[in-house]
Amino acid sequence: MKHLIIYAHPSSESLNATIKDYLVNILKDKHEVKIRDLNQLNFNPVLSERDLNDQRRGVVADDVKTEHQLIEWAEYLTFIYPIWWTGMPAIMKGYIDRVFSYGFAYRYVKGKQQGLLNHKKIVIINTQGKSAEEYRESGMHHALTLTSDFGIFNYCGMKIMTHFYFDRADRITSTQINDLCSTIDDIYQR
Structure with a gap:
């Protein structure tokens, strides 16, 4: 199988x-x-006016075209990023803004939205400082799931295999990391 880690x-x-x-x-x-380490790549997360206008015409920048090709290549995608200020880091959000472009990740037909990445299976792995209980009690867990899982990935037609939230990230054990990775490996074997 072909795996792309973002x-x-x-x-x-x-x-x-x-x-x-x-x-x-x-x-x-x-x-x-294949791995796309966005910080190491110095990925430009800013969706410029030119990018936006070009996307509407079906034209994308070369760095975005590279990401499109890699996503097309992959059968499975794994997104790994921390939760900062109850959301994804700016570089990941900018990746979504620029790469999950109209005509590649979604489109509208007669006013109805259609996801175009229906054949992609994904796993999302997030780390967060607060406890899972604190996120549930405040409603943030639900908000995070709505904005990422449904607002981005399902919107583009992707099938979410699982979404892991590692809470209390500053106190995690190697056993918990091993358990996570074994679980992910099992998911990918399905």
Whole structure:
């Protein structure tokens, strides 16, 4: 199988990096794996007026075209990023803004929205500082799921295999990381 990991965290020492590296190690022996480390790529997250106007005409910048080709290549996509200020980091949001463009990820036909990435299966892995209980009690867990899972990925037709939230990320254990990665490997075997 072909796996594309889209990763956003500026520190190579982060929990997110540990999860990414571990996941690559368990997948690479059985599957083709490509990684898009958005910070390392210095991906431009700003959707400019020119980008917007070009997208409406079906034209995308070369860096976006590269990402389109990689997404088309992949059977599975894994998004790994922290939850900061109750959302994804700016570089990941900018990736979505620029890459999940009209005509590639979605379109409208007779006023009705259609997702165009229906054949893609995804896993989302997030780390967060607060406890899962705090997020549930405040309603933020539901809000995060609505905005990312339904507002972005389902909107584009993608099938979400699972969405992991690692709470209390500053206190996570290696056993929890191993369990996560084994679970993801099992998901990808289905």
